[in-house]
Amino acid sequence: MTTALSVDREPGDLGDLGDRPTPAATARTWLARAGGQNLGLIGALALVLTVFGSLNPNYLGWDNIQVIAEAVTISGLLAVVQTVVIICGALDISVGSQAGLASVTSAMVFTATGSNSLLGIGAAIAIGAVIGVLNGAVIIYGRVNATIATLAGLAAYKGIAQLISNGSAQGYVLNDSLFVFLSRGKIAGLPVMVWLLLLAAAAVNVLLKYTDIGRNIFAIGGNDTAARLAGINLNKYLIAVYALSGMVAAAAGVLLTARTGSGQPVSGSEGLELQSITAAALGGCALKGGRGGIGGTLLAVALLGALQNGLTVQGINAFWQNVAQGALLVAAVVIQQRRTGERAVGLPA
Amino acid sequence: MTIPTAAASGAGLAAEAITKRFGPVQALRDVTLHFPPGQVTALMGENGAGKSTLLRILTGDHQPTEGRVLLDGQVLDLNAPTDARRAGIRIIPQEPEIIPHVSVAENVYAGSLPRRAGRRLDRSELRRRITADLERLGFDKVLDPELLGSQLTAAQRQLVEILRALTGDTAPRAIAFDEPTSSLSDHEVDALFALIGRLRDAGIAVIYVSHRMKEIFRLADRIAVLRDGTVAGTVDARTTDEGELVRLMVGRDLSTLFARQHVATDRVVLQVDNLTTDDVHDVSLEVRAGEVVALAGLIGAGRSELALALAGDTPVRSGTIRVDGSVVRLRGPRDAIRCGIGLAPEERKAQALFLQRTIRDNTSLVSLGRLRRWRFVNRGREKALAQDYANRLRVRAPSIEAEVRTLSGGNQQKVVLARWLARKPALLILDEPTRGVDIGAKAEIYQIIADLARAGTAILVISSELPEVLGLADRVLVMQNGRVTGHLDHTQATEEAILALAMADDLTPDLPHETTTAPRTGTDPAPGGTR
Numbered sequence: 013m014t015t016a017l018s019v020d021r022e023p024g025d026l027g028d029l030g031d032r033p034t035p036a037a038t039a040r041t042w043l044a045r046a047g048g049q050n051l052g053l054i055g056a057l058a059l060v061l062t063v064f065g066s067l068n069p070n071y072l073g074w075d076n077i078q079v080i081a082e083a084v085t086i087s088g089l090l091a092v093v094q095t096v097v098i099i100c101g102a103l104d105i106s107v108g109s110q111a112g113l114a115s116v117t118s119a120m121v122f123t124a125t126g127s128n129s130l131l132g133i134g135a136a137i138a139i140g141a142v143i144g145v146l147n148g149a150v151i152i153y154g155r156v157n158a159t160i161a162t163l164a165g166l167a168a169y170k171g172i173a174q175l176i177s178n179g180s181a182q183g184y185v186l187n188d189s190l191f192v193f194l195s196r197g198k199i200a201g202l203p204v205m206v207w208l209l210l211l212a213a214a215a216v217n218v219l220l221k222y223t224d225i226g227r228n229i230f231a232i233g234g235n236d237t238a239a240r241l242a243g244i245n246l247n248k249y250l251i252a253v254y255a256l257s258g259m260v261a262a263a264a265g266v267l268l269t270a271r272t273g274s275g276q277p278v279s280g281s282e283g284l285e286l287q288s289i290t291a292a293a294l295g296g297c298a299l300k301g302g303r304g305g306i307g308g309t310l311l312a313v314a315l316l317g318a319l320q321n322g323l324t325v326q327g328i329n330a331f332w333q334n335v336a337q338g339a340l341l342v343a344a345v346v347i348q349q350r351r352t353g354e355r356a357v358g359l360p361a
Numbered sequence: 362m363t364i365p366t367a368a369a370s371g372a373g374l375a376a377e378a379i380t381k382r383f384g385p386v387q388a389l390r391d392v393t394l395h396f397p398p399g400q401v402t403a404l405m406g407e408n409g410a411g412k413s414t415l416l417r418i419l420t421g422d423h424q425p426t427e428g429r430v431l432l433d434g435q436v437l438d439l440n441a442p443t444d445a446r447r448a449g450i451r452i453i454p455q456e457p458e459i460i461p462h463v464s465v466a467e468n469v470y471a472g473s474l475p476r477r478a479g480r481r482l483d484r485s486e487l488r489r490r491i492t493a494d495l496e497r498l499g500f501d502k503v504l505d506p507e508l509l510g511s512q513l514t515a516a517q518r519q520l521v522e523i524l525r526a527l528t529g530d531t532a533p534r535a536i537a538f539d540e541p542t543s544s545l546s547d548h549e550v551d552a553l554f555a556l557i558g559r560l561r562d563a564g565i566a567v568i569y570v571s572h573r574m575k576e577i578f579r580l581a582d583r584i585a586v587l588r589d590g591t592v593a594g595t596v597d598a599r600t601t602d603e604g605e606l607v608r609l610m611v612g613r614d615l616s617t618l619f620a621r622q623h624v625a626t627d628r629v630v631l632q633v634d635n636l637t638t639d640d641v642h643d644v645s646l647e648v649r650a651g652e653v654v655a656l657a658g659l660i661g662a663g664r665s666e667l668a669l670a671l672a673g674d675t676p677v678r679s680g681t682i683r684v685d686g687s688v689v690r691l692r693g694p695r696d697a698i699r700c701g702i703g704l705a706p707e708e709r710k711a712q713a714l715f716l717q718r719t720i721r722d723n724t725s726l727v728s729l730g731r732l733r734r735w736r737f738v739n740r741g742r743e744k745a746l747a748q749d750y751a752n753r754l755r756v757r758a759p760s761i762e763a764e765v766r767t768l769s770g771g772n773q774q775k776v777v778l779a780r781w782l783a784r785k786p787a788l789l790i791l792d793e794p795t796r797g798v799d800i801g802a803k804a805e806i807y808q809i810i811a812d813l814a815r816a817g818t819a820i821l822v823i824s825s826e827l828p829e830v831l832g833l834a835d836r837v838l839v840m841q842n843g844r845v846t847g848h849l850d851h852t853q854a855t856e857e858a859i860l861a862l863a864m865a866d867d868l869t870p871d872l873p874h875e876t877t878t879a880p881r882t883g884t885d886p887a888p889g890g891t892r
Contacts, residue, residue: 222737
């Protein structure tokens, strides 16, 4: 249909310019491919490892590395899925409460069904999916800002978890081989939990980078009007992304149950939303949406885990760790905004 | 004829040897220009030539890397827009900044509202001041100071910006208009020009940035042309002509801007009968394969709203849309795209482009369905597709991996076109395809439209530029207040005829019904129902 269009090129057209890059331009392209943000993260991670490693030789031992890796799996899973939500231009601050509710659900269903771990896990994931769809529906059909909707969810889902559990830990699951495998199993020397995180990260990475679904998610976060006019069904995508967020948060809740041996309504899941958003922001996700990636998020998760572990090993008060986390989130966003060159006038866009 | 560059001295506003670098990019190189008082100096140049950067420097928004700004021979120290404002240098930005929820009066004096003790707003003083200013400037008939910002039309929003520029503690000495007519209709343009004439007569140095030749010849005393960040020439408006300006701007001749041909076939691609939406009433029209139909009319006539309805984005209340003869129900843009309808919308940055993504991403977006297996996008085929269309449309960029935000307006528009061309739509709707596009890219876009028509695509073009409408269209539909008020074929279409229909009094509500229904007798490709 368009064969009549001219296909010859003129000097200065596309392609000609690319044929003679300067060395500086080549270096810039190379840096851009590696990702400036990721290089910064690798540098920061190296710095943290060097500092704490020199303060305490055991810090860099294989045992402690495994401790760090296991400690970050739950927050890491949430960070991975938070990355998808943020790229979509939204936010899910109810992930921690969802994980808590899923944790309680998995343990209670496990107990009620006579130690059927598959049913327990299945029920938790199903609850996660339902909550995700509910979040999405409130946002889309109730026209509630995503931050406010999931802030409400943060309170409400935590409340539900406390109501059904009476506020206390539920059941004991470590008499079941599947839960034991999840919490203590190892494959090729790495804990099963770490494998699960890597698997989820790899799957989401493929989804974002290599499928049309991922392209559409980036498009929605980048410019939702343009995405709509390009024929993308925004509602379907947003609900699906929140459902995915709910299910992954539920999976994190199941791992929480496996790690602690019982269903935890609040402890262990509270504050995970902050950690996941911090990791995503540090990892280079634009909080306005449309930009980000799993690689950066995983590096940020590793950085946060290494930092937290190092501070603990050094015996630094856990309250300070909260301060550090808040400071890091603000710093990450400030760095991001500096790069966009937005002028410091009024509320940020 | 080129006048030697005026020395940057004497009365008026002057840029002296200004160079501006943004990192490795040199936006301006040794620019010396003089804007004398009591004259309109037009500033022309292709997009990316440096016009905006120069305006920003003159108004204190950017600081020059080298060189200086002088007013009446005095060097100005401009560190912020407020410095320029205090010195009497004002700008009417292309997109007026209007606060939606406050009145016109508060919008005009925002930042220096009159107040009583205890910082309470002095409403009576505000009313007195706005009434006086409106009367002094002759706006009292056209602008109600009590209207809210959100209720204003595009022209009124611009008036608010003009009021801001003309009021204030210091008298204005120089005023820059940055493409002020891009969202105005022709009769609003007349009023604006009368005002600019009065500013000139009052001894103000007027800087007028525009792509529109006709306006510039009507208005300007002198014309300064920028090309690639340098002054290509300053000419006297009375002795120059369009050809010389184009040569100065692009460095070459544009023999023919329009490449119209008549290749319309009998196959009706789009047939709309009595379509009614919230903003469009009882519209009937048809577009044939290979035909270019233009929708003309004033701003707010409902043309873009009609386009959005045809693209499935706004719900249809009644009426039918047929594509290739079969009735379609469009529940969303997705349905329209499936039916072969593509829309390049009016606001390309807000409605079409993903500025942070690459040319490749932006081009392939609506074609991903054809480029994927399972759900995996075939990167090689995607690259080939994007490269192919970037070459055909001559998108000027370092590579298809360049982010779209780094491109000029014309090249961004080409990326939007590439997206739809790659999808090969049966009907392509182009809403203001050349707005904010430089003249070189404009000619290329006209050529693309002609080529598409020759290849059998049905094309519906919305344009507020009458020469464009006349140059492109096989047939012109004129809209007013959401209704089609006339059909003109290319032999009947003149600027006068279109304007008469666009502004016809809407006193006889029965009449439009008669004229909207084009006679569809036989296969006559040119329904001639004018009034």
